[in-house]
Amino acid sequence: MGFSGKPSKGCAPCRAKRTKCDLAQPFCTQCVRKNRICSGYRDEKDMVFVNETNLVVRKASRRADYQPQPSFSVDRFILDMLNMQQPSRRAALDDEAMMHFFENYNKKFFLAEGRHGERGFDYMLPLYKNDSITGGPVSEIIRASGLAAMGNKGNPSLLIAARAKQVKVLRQLNQQLQNPKTAFSEATLLTAVLLGVFENIIWDSPQSMQIRTSHVQGAVTLAGLVGPAQLTGAVGRGIYLRIRENMLAHCFLTRDPFPDFLLEPEGVEQQDSNPVLWRLFSRLCQVRSDHKIKGSVDTDMAIEAQRIMDELEIWEQSIPEWKPSETTLSALAAKRKEDDPHRYVWLWTLWMLHQTSRIMASELVLNWARAQALLTPSVSTSTAVDNAISAHIKVCEELRKRTDFHLNEFRSMEAGIGTVASYDLLWPLFILASSSTSTKETMIWIIKSAEFIGEEFGIRQAKILVDGIKKYI
Template sequence: MVYRGKPSSACERCRTRRLKCDRGSPACTQCMRAKVDCPGYRNLVDLGFRDQSEEVIRKSQRLTRKHTVPSVTSTAASADDESGVPWPRRSPAYPMQELAKGYVFSNYMAGGPRGGHMPYLVPLINDPRNSAVNAALNAVGLAALSNIRLAPQMMLKARREYTTALSQTNHALKDSVMSTRDDILAAVVLLGMFEVMTCTDDLFIDRWMKHMEGAAKLIEFRGPEQLTRREGLDMFTQLRTQITVSKIYQEKYSSPIIAQLTEDAKQYRNPQDQIQDELGLLVIRLSNFCASLKNKSITEPSEILRTALTIDAELMSLFINVPHPWNYKTVKIPMFDGEPLTKAVWGDSYHVYHSLTASSIWNNYRSARIIIHELIIDTVNDLESSGYDENGRQQRSNLAGQSRQIAHQLVEDICASVPFHLGAGIEDSYEFEDSSPAARDVADLSTWDLWPELLPVTPSSLSSMESTGASFSSTSPLQNSFTICPTSPSSGSGWKSPSSPFEATGAGGVTLVWPLLIAANSGLASNDLRKWIVLCLDKIGHSMGINQALAMAQLLRKGMHSRAWLSPEQGSPSSDNQRKHSSVEV
């Protein structure tokens, strides 16, 4: 189809007179000045489609009459004559903005077997009045395509669109009414996403966190009314996760207003979807706990351990029996001579989820627990180095060893989600195992308050602390004692494997980079696993245009801790929490 130019959005009177129409509401200024009724505006989406059937038929008939003698110069020419339709001589040209929108739509907004990551953008970009969100959308799409195609000219256009979107968004934020609109918050989301696509230096994390601070203030200003709309609820949920990650890394307290909005959000969801808000509240508690450790409002080792174990237990209790849409399947990879047939999977299995949202929920849960068990290990190590309470040395050693094994398995489970995010297919011959845990007794968590200085580690408490999540590998010596997500062969569970391989999308990559960084930075990943994670981040960066993944991969290659990127004003970790990993050569 021939490109016929961008259709005018002006009213009919202004188009016929070639007047500049401001598309005002309820009438444009030109019609109001002329004191005539404004005929209104066309739907630009409908204008994008044109019926050219008659024109194609006429062209076909002309070509048929012209080529009365079959051409024998080439096979292609013969096929041309037989069909009556000429082969295209060159690819049609599309405006860069349309390519950008198409890329963002197919990679982040569209549904499909795994669901969309940003479906709330669909109704917002169709409104021509939402110029800020459309400019931000163009900026994100052009930036991603520029990174993928190594096209610097596209990046120049992306930065122009970014500047336009930023200016329009800042102008809207000065208006108390406009600043509460969904399209303005969506523009803020996309501006933050642009930073993810374009980061080229260590300061990108500061810029991203500043976007998150602005988004947090905007969410607070919008209030509970935003939760009553599907678009507002989806944006709040997505931003809350990013804001909380930012607060944990800065070791700052989370906003009590966002915590209250999280509590309010539950009434607008189906009961089976409320797990998102329950997890959000627990991660906010973890953020506040990290902030308390930094400002030394909690210093007693026993209190640190008790608080960490309590939050960890509540996380496990939440995920013991997850609703059906949130569970996953474990796919066993066929082995040959003791080695898996594919190197795209770490180990001999990977996970398949109902959606990217479900996978992200599980990885957020795993990331939170990794941070908790890192705190436990660090606290126990500090106690051992200071010679604290020699009588409890064995208990502390058991607790630290237990935390290492739990965190190690959580790291493995994050890696098991990578194939699903990056486009793994499922073969019918693969063996499926269910992630839904079997019914079991849960230890009474109130007994944790009885221990004087350290939680006693007993066989019963050991098994109860690992009652949800994902299973240990067959090589684990504590396979029977530590089962996070006990698996059982699926039989008639209603799970249907996709008939065709998944397609990798940008949404799969952008939701995976932070869990991978947390897993690699935990200090519980082997050097080989860190190399594998670096390769995954490289693939995300190069194939999906997400420069943040490339920056994270470089961080891991240098053996730096991710918090080393924080500038002094954002807050840097204390020396006892700063760890330097060995560099990774890939």
């Protein structure tokens, strides 16, 4: 330990930006002027001594390269809470973890009646506010997730603290599930969802995937018991959309059928997330499940996969912003700097799910064509294989091009929204790595992209993906 001299009592954003903090109450002038969160001021007595070991210096140097800016507007409740006079060191760390989570992992959705350009809604905040007062599990799992994300930047002690909070949350969740008054509450549902998010962030053991899957399935089971009809308010709707997206990712990965109750009835109007698209996703999950059970692609599966590909391509025309031209991409990237970046990420996520679905369907058609060429060699079956390969390579190249573009865009985002978006980048990398047409050059690109995601955003799954691919090239 060494004496650090007179430390700065300024707020965290000013210290990070190396700007003079005027210590104004309740928020410093710099933060008010730049419309960012003011974290409050440090207790000088807590900052007199600092650790000056070489290890800490190296870690601090690495962390200094990553200083995301807040991307969301926090209501008066949270701002007042952050600026309580002289918080303890633990309370201050909890507040920092909470802010880190909301800045980097609060994926926003858009209401069905919302217009383009409107901000997504913060469905977590009302439950966070309530549980912060009552000591409920939502506030604790959000802080635990924030600590885990911060710990991924090179601080093992924060990972230990995060896991300790998660254990506490599991006890609280079990108590809520045993109470008829709270078993099917929105807070219980959101806690189950966020436990999966936590495991996704911390990823500290080979069992993390299994644990995350159990939380996803638990949240889906609860949602089924509650019923989508009960999740109609802004908070319930946000939880429903989060559960639906998590379950789709799970079904794509495991080749399981998608639950019918998570499909909305036709007639719900929303241009870029309507029931038609999700029914196509569900049909793809079913045909891939049939393939897993049977072990081969029969003619009926191939016909259904081709239909899904065709319908996905037709549906894409309804979203002008999705056109894969350089002009459109550049225009959309420029527009997100003026509007809400959450809208930009929302569009990318849906397009990415759409495009990877086309690739998975195309892979089934290609498998069938190859099998037919082996069973009945002929000019027609050989031509069918060539056509299937060409179609597959085309959609894969389009996905690679867009993934590369968005990876650079997310890196350039000053807001922390780039972190939550970067998790979605791993799925197309995995799909391309699994593609039967991917070349060694593609695999090297995937490795470099995954390594960049892991280093830039502190995402541990990226390293797992890299280690898995390196075994085979």
